[in-house]
Amino acid sequence: MFLRQLALRDFRSWRELDIALAPGCTVFVGRNGQGKTNVLEAVRYLSILGSHRASTDQSLVRQGTSEAHISGIAVNAGRELAIDIGVRPGKTNKAWINRSPARRPSEALGIVHTVMFAPEDLAIVKGDPAERRRYLDELMVALRPRYSVVRSEYDKVVRQRSALLKSISHTMRARKVDDSAAITLETWDKHLARAGAEYLQERFRMVQRLDPFFTLSYAGIAPDSRPARMQYRCSLANVPEDPAMITTDLLEKLFLEQLPAMRVKEIERGVCLVGPHRDDLELMLGDQPVKGFASHGESWSTALALRLASRALLRDEGWEPILLLDDVFAELDRKRREALVAIALDSEQVLITAAVREDVPEALSGRLVGVQAKLSDLADSLGQRVSEIVRPPSNAEGEGA
Incomplete structure (x- = not known):
C-alpha cells in the first residue's frame, strides 16, 4: 500500500498543500516549525481518524478557520481509492470515499494503514x-x-x-x-x-x-x-x-x-x-x-x-502499512537505527521527517522534499540538490517536530 497523492487545506500550519507521493522513501527535511510533522500527522489521521499528538481535533484546524480537510489517494494492489476527511471540531466530522459521502466517518477506517514511530x-x-x-x-x-x-x-x-x-x-x-x-x-x-x-x-x-x-x-x-x-x-x-x-x-x-x-x-x-x-x-x-x-x-x-x-x-x-518516521533517527543509537532501517527498506512506502538530512541514514536516501521558507536556507542545510520545494504559509503554527 502507498499514497500517491496527499492534499491538505487549513490543516495545522498548512493553508494548502498538494503533493504527489510515490513508493519507496520520501524524506521531508526542514527546520523545526516549518510543517514537516504536520504532513505525517495528516497521513496518520487518514489511517486512524485521530492524531498521535493531540487528544482533540481543535488544534488540527489552522488558526482563523473552522475546519480542515485531508485528502489522499491510496493504492493497494493496483487498486486506487480516494479518501477525504473533513475535520470539524465541535461537530461531526465528514468523510468521502471515491468522492461519495460516507454515512459516518468510521466507514473510512481500513482504507489507509500506517505504522508511525515518533518521539511521543x-x-x-x-x-x-x-x-x-x-x-x-x-x-x-x-x-x-x-x-x-x-x-x-x-x-x-x-x-x-x-x-x-x-x-x-x-x-x-x-x-x-x-x-x-x-x-x-x-x-x-x-x-x-x-x-x-x-x-x-x-x-x-x-x-x-x-x-x-x-x-x-x-x-x-x-x-x-x-x-x-x-x-x-x-x-x-x-x-x-x-x-x-x-x-x-x-x-x-x-x-x-x-x-x-x-x-x-x-x-x-x-x-x-x-x-x-x-x-x-x-x-x-x-x-x-x-x-x-x-x-x-x-x-x-x-x-x-x-x-x-x-x-x-x-x-x-x-x-502492507505505510511507515511514518517522525524525526526519530537522531534519538536512536546504532543498533536501534539499524533495526529501523531494515524495516524501512522492506516497506513499500516510507515517509520520514528530519531537521537535517544527515540525521537520516544513507541507506534511506530517497526523494527529498524540502519544507523550508527559503530556498537558500534549505540549500545550506542539505548541501545538495533538492528535488522539490514545498513552501508552507509564512504564519506557520502548530508544528511540533
Missing part, C-alpha cells in the same frame, strides 16, 4: 495506562474497523453511567431517597456489561496475537537484553488465564457479578471502576515491568518494538 511514543512506555490503552485500541481498530463503533458505544455507556453515579452520590449526601435511580443504575449495569464484554474480549485477543511479535521485535533490537513480553491487566476479577476460555458471555456474567460488589465505592467516587477504561497493558522485561525499572535505552527499545510489532501484525493480516 516514549509516553506509551513511561506514561499513564491511558497511553497504552490508546496504543491497543488504535491497532485494534486498524485491524477490525467495526470496533470503532464498539468502542464509541462503550464510551457512551460509561459517560451515562458515571453521570448517574454522580447524581446518586449527590442525592445521598443530601440525605434524600431516590429508588428510581437505583433501578436505573441496574439497567445501566446491563448496558455496561454487554458493551464492555465485547470490547474487552477483543482487547484480550489483540494482546494474545501481538505478544509474540513484540517479543521477537524487542529481541531483534536488543538481542543481549532480557526477553520482553506483554500481559493485559484487567480490572474485572476472575477472568480465566486461558484465552480460549474467555468469551463475551463469560465476561458479561463477570461484569454483572462484580458491579454490585463495587456499588458503594462507585457511588462514593461517582465513576465507573470496572471495565476496559480502567485496564492496563503491562510491558515486561524479564520479571520486571518496563515502567519504573527499565533504563532510558530499554524504554526506547520497548517503544520501538511496540511499533515494529504493530507492523508485523498488520503484515500477518495481509496489509
